[in-house]
Amino acid sequence: MCGIVAAVAQRDIAPILIAGLKALEYRGYDSAGMAIADGGEIRRVRAKGKVREMEALYDADPVPGGTGIAHTRWATHGVPSEANAHPHVQGRIAIVHNGIIENYASLRDGLRAKGRTFHSETDTEVMGAVIDEHVQAGKSLREAVTAAVRELEGAYAIAVMSLDEPERIVGARRGCPLLVGIGIGEHFLGSDAQALIKVTNRMMYLEEDDVVEITRDSVEVFGLDGQRVDRTAHESEISADSVERGEYRHYMQKEIFEQPRAVADTLEGRIGPHGILPNIFGIDADPILEKTRAIHIVACGTSYHAGMVAKYWIEQFARIPVVVEVASEYRYRDVVVPENTLFVAVSQSGETADTLAAMRESRRRGYLATFAICNVPESSxxxxxxxxxxxxxxxxxxxxxxxxxxxxxxxxxxxxxxLGRRRGLDGAKYLEHCKELQSLPRYIENALKIEPEILRIADHFINKQHALFLGRGAQFPVALEGSLKLKEISYIHAEAYPAGELKHGPLALVDENMPIVAVAPNGPLLDKLKSNLQEVRARGGELIVFADERAEMDDGTEHVAMVRVDGGGDLIAPAVFTIPLQLLAYHVAVQRGTDVDQPRNLAKSVTVE
Structure with a gap:
């Protein structure tokens, strides 16, 4: 979502702040700005739109200085505008903020009664005014920030600077990520390691309710009680090269083609000739997994779809009942938790607000334990x-x-x-499935080779406004994921249904203007899917079928574009059939001329409700 970069250094830090903001552009935003302490004043540069708009303003009137804060904003309180762009200045302090302050309106009313004037619609400016009130009362910047955040309700990561202490920055976090970048004679704050990786790979991740003070020569972390706390620094595994686009036209295209390597890396050191290796879930996993008798998977968006596929697998192999929940719904539902239920949180970033809050709520609800599937080791x-x-x-x-x-x-x-091995899955079948899983990178590699066929199919979608995706069994969540990808980046309205539900409503939408995308792996449900497709053909629908190489399908109809995919076995087929749907969404978006990597209104990491 929003992005924060801050620095205290012995050099002009504007280029560092701008580069850091550009590294965070993928998160989604609608305005950008920075503030730098320049002599006896705080000078701001802000612009609606992309970082390059703000950079052009800076280039026209450069601002020197070694202390500064910067931000990319994704609008919550107030429309996208220069006035609402961060940093905000109140009195002698400037502030940038990620998150949402729930009691900002009552705080603002009290401050207005004291004579405060506000120049934006944001909750962030109210935070700045609260901090400045404490500064004017004689507190140091750190003391003022600490006192102010005690008054706040909601989620925040902030970086604050003051004219009275121009060579230090204070940060604080609750519910939103914030980390420290450690250099030599310079220190940094960022909401994401990628914002800082070009200046340092030594990172310190802050915990809930930490307040941090950075200068050129020091980093000190405190609790809300004012007592110093220890936080460990470590070297980030992210490399500067890993966030470059390279030869690819878009990051999304690069990431689609990185999947064989990514899957192989995920399997490495975790599975061998005799099955799943011990302790891959942690050294304390065995007693927990042995006791597990039910599983609740909680996630958002794409991660939710992954959880839906997992339900099929876990129930098939381990005979353990699985419930999959959307995190934003789970949080506000009175969930029944059977004895010895494992709570599984799934998040790419590890900072998804609803998923993180749901996991914290799970501790109150009496789960056996919490289990995280995530891509960011240092995440909350x-x-x-x-x-x-x-x-x-x-x-x-x-x-x-x-x-x-x-x-x-x-x-x-x-x-x-x-879990299947622990619960009596036949030994031969277990080893067969393990071998199949090890082959997944190769099958994904082969699926990527059908890209030229996908390019031709993408032409069918250029002028379409709607699309329907169909799947059965574990391929239904794959159809959901395919429809999500298409709507996210091409702006075509797309929906997905279990193919058996076609006659229960969606068939009314089918005509020559409605492309129907079907996922057809080889298996026991194939004949039923073929019957569903005949219903579409009879009504003139334009069918695009991704069929397994071994599936017996009727290729000879004018309404069908048929693409053959070697899906491997039943276990890996959902991952393999995901590839052509990703490629389809990507090439349709390219041909429609949309912003593939930064689609409108969306953010990469959703760190507020």
Missing amino acids: VVRESDLRLMTRAGPEIGVASTKAFTTQLTAFALLALD
């Missing part, structure tokens, strides 16, 4: 879970998730097979 979801399995997808820049999904499926397959 990972650090706060009992068990975890990292997906090793590497940085994912495109807003529309691709390799995060297939690596989540890989992680779930490992969990399902391990």
Whole structure:
């Protein structure tokens, strides 16, 4: 979502702030700005739109200085505009903020009664005014920030600077990520490691309710009680090269083609000739997994679809009942938790607000333990879970998730097979499925080779406004994911249904203007799917079928575009058939001329409700 970069250094830091904001552009935003302490004043540069708009203003009137804060904003309180763009200045302080302050209106009313004037519609400016009130009362900047955040309700990550202490920045977090970048004679704050990786790879991740003070020469972290706390610094595994686009036209295209490597990395050191290796979920996993008698999977968006596939696998292999919940719904529902139920949180970023809040709520509801499937080792979801399995997808820049999904499926397959082994899955079948899972990178590699066929099919969608996706069994969540990808980046309205539901409503929409995309792996449900497709053909629908190479399908009809995919076995087929749907969405979006990597209105990491 929004992005924060801040720096205190012995050099002009505007280029660092701008580069950091550009590294965070993938998160989604509608305005950008920065503030730098320049002598006796705080100078701001803000612009609606892309970072380049703000950079052009800076280039026209450069601002020197070694202390500064910067931000990309995704509008919550107030429309996208220069006035609502961060940083906000109140009195002698400037502030940038990620998150939402729920009691800002009452705080603003009290401040207005004291004579405060506000120049934006944002909750952030109200925070700035609260901090400035404490500064004017004689507190240091750190003391003022600490006192102010005690008054706040909601979620925040902030970076604050003051004219009275121009060589230090204070940050604080609750519910939104914030980290420290450690340099030599310079220190940084960022909402994401990728914002800082070009200036340092030494990172310190802040915990809930931490307040941090950085200068050129020091980093000190405090609790809300004012007592110093210790936080460990470590070297980030992210490399500067990993966030470059390279030879690809878009990050999304690059990430689609990175999937064989990402899946192989997720499997490496976790599965061998004799099955799943021990302790891959943590050294304390065995007693928990042995006791597990039910599973609740909670996630959002693409991660939710991965959880839906996992339900099929876990129930088939381990005979353990699985419930899959949308995190934003789970949080506000009175959930029944059977004895010895494992709570599984799935998140690409590990900072998804609803998923993180749901995991924290799960501790109150009496679950056996929490289990995280995530791509970011230092994230809140990972650090706060009992068990975890990292997906090793590497940085994912495109807003529309691709390799995060297939690596989540890989992680779930490992969990399902391990649970199956513990619950009496036939030994020969267990080893057969393990071998099949090990072959997944090769099958994905082969699926990527059908890209030229996808390019031709994409022409059918250029002028379409609606599309329908169909799947059966574990391919229904894949159809959901395919429809999500198409709507996210091409702006075509797309829906997905279990193919058996076609006659229960969606068939009314079918005509020559409604492309129907069907996923048809080889298996026991194939004949039923073929009957559903005949219903579409009879009504003039334009069918695009992704069929397994071994599936007996009727290729000879004018309404059908048939693409053959070698889907492998039943276990890996959902991941393999995801690839052509990703490629389809990508090439349709390219041909329609949309912003593939940063689709309108969307953010990569949703860190507020």
